[in-house]
Amino acid sequence: MAPPRPLDALDARILQLLLERPRTSVREYARVLGVARGTLQARLDRMERDGLIGDPVPRLSFGALGHPVLAFVHIEVTQGHLVEVGDALAEIPEIIEAFSVTGGGDLLTRVVARDNGHLEDVIQRLIRLPGVVRTRTDVALRERVPYRAGPLVASLRRAAGDSG
Structure with missing residues (x-):
């Protein structure tokens, strides 16, 4: 590339x-x-x-769609099963993003749910996936910096010599 x-x-x-x-x-x-x-x-x-x-x-509002709970679920996977677990995650509609990561797990997922009970159901579904060793969940309390690209683009624009 x-x-x-x-x-x-x-x-x-x-x-x-x-x-x-x-x-x-x-x-x-x-x-x-x-x-x-x-x-x-x-x-x-x-x-x-x-x-x-x-x-x-x-860009959808998951809260407006009835899924106001947002959590980040870290998933530890048995060696050699990353692809299969990743494929299985794609079948769970509440998982809106998943990334292979380094650090405290193998996968990091962004999960939405109707309420905490629904979130627990999703996590239990994750735990039952073949190849999943354990999960750790962080529930988001409030969005502090919404998705944005503008500041980075403005920085790149300045770096390209455009002051306007």
Whole structure:
């Protein structure tokens, strides 16, 4: 895999605009940025091809969907069973993300639940998966920094020499 190409100032401005106005048309983005629509489309196509941006997916509120409990479940897996456990996690709808990690476990999952009893049911389901040795659960009390990419993009924009 080739190393990522450094962002130039226009790339960074495009990313910032995508974050600030995700539902805007390409034509409007081009107008705001002061570039030709074809130039903008070529940049967007390259960013997508390079994996920098993906298909836009709405950011859902799991609380509004009736699943206000958020927990991070660390899973320790028997050696050699990481793939099978990962595949099994994908079958549990309450698991909204899972990562292989270093440190105090092999997998880290982000789990949503209707209430604490439902969370316990999900954890019990995890414990019964073949290859799972043990779990440790951290329940989130309050979101302190919501998902964001803007500050990083602003930093990259400054690094690319764009002060505007």
